[in-house]
Amino acid sequence: AQSVTQLGSHVSVSEGALVLLRCNYSSSVPPYLFWYVQYPNQGLQLLLKYTTGATLVKGINGFEAEFKKSETSFHLTKPSAHMSDAAEYFCAVSVNNNDMRFGAGTRLTVKP
């Protein structure tokens, strides 16, 4: 079965600094990969996804992620952090739509 590991349960950056949230996956078949964001007291919002095609995917709010098969990674980046980016971020993997597995989550803090 597929699984996801998010490195770092808590990441803290300064406003304007690079955001890098790490995600590695395990899957025996080509995976679909997702990043979701959860703001305080809200549900999950899809940031971006990789299914097929271009390995660099762009999402909402200036985030992007690159699928690297050789490294089994799907790290999330944003060039310049904003205070409003403070939230919990979840990486997820699916090999079919019925079976989506989530990572443990990374809490992003943005310091002024």
Added chain:
Amino acid sequence: SAVISQKPSRDICQRGTSLTIQCQVDSQVTMMFWYRQQPGQSLTLIATANQGSEATYESGFVIDKFPISRPNLTFSTLTVSNMSPEDSSIYLCSTSRGPETQYFGPGTRLLVL
């Protein structure tokens, strides 16, 4: 994307009681999913609900504790039965719209005293 609403948004319940959570989708969908997010943790799939058939439960979750209804293609309910403080969690429903992707409702925040 899909527009998903949940009721109630939050509740405080006494142990031993039951709570039914409603999930409404803005258009017809085949599959709906129910997840639990315990405090400070990630999401765990409880069950998958297809219209017209019994829900499929994941390991560790049973129908007697979490009965699910799926009366039509836009609606589902999850009941948390005979609650204990360990059931305090966020319960989220989701559905798929287009290939591969799940969209989530805002969640129901449950506190059991």
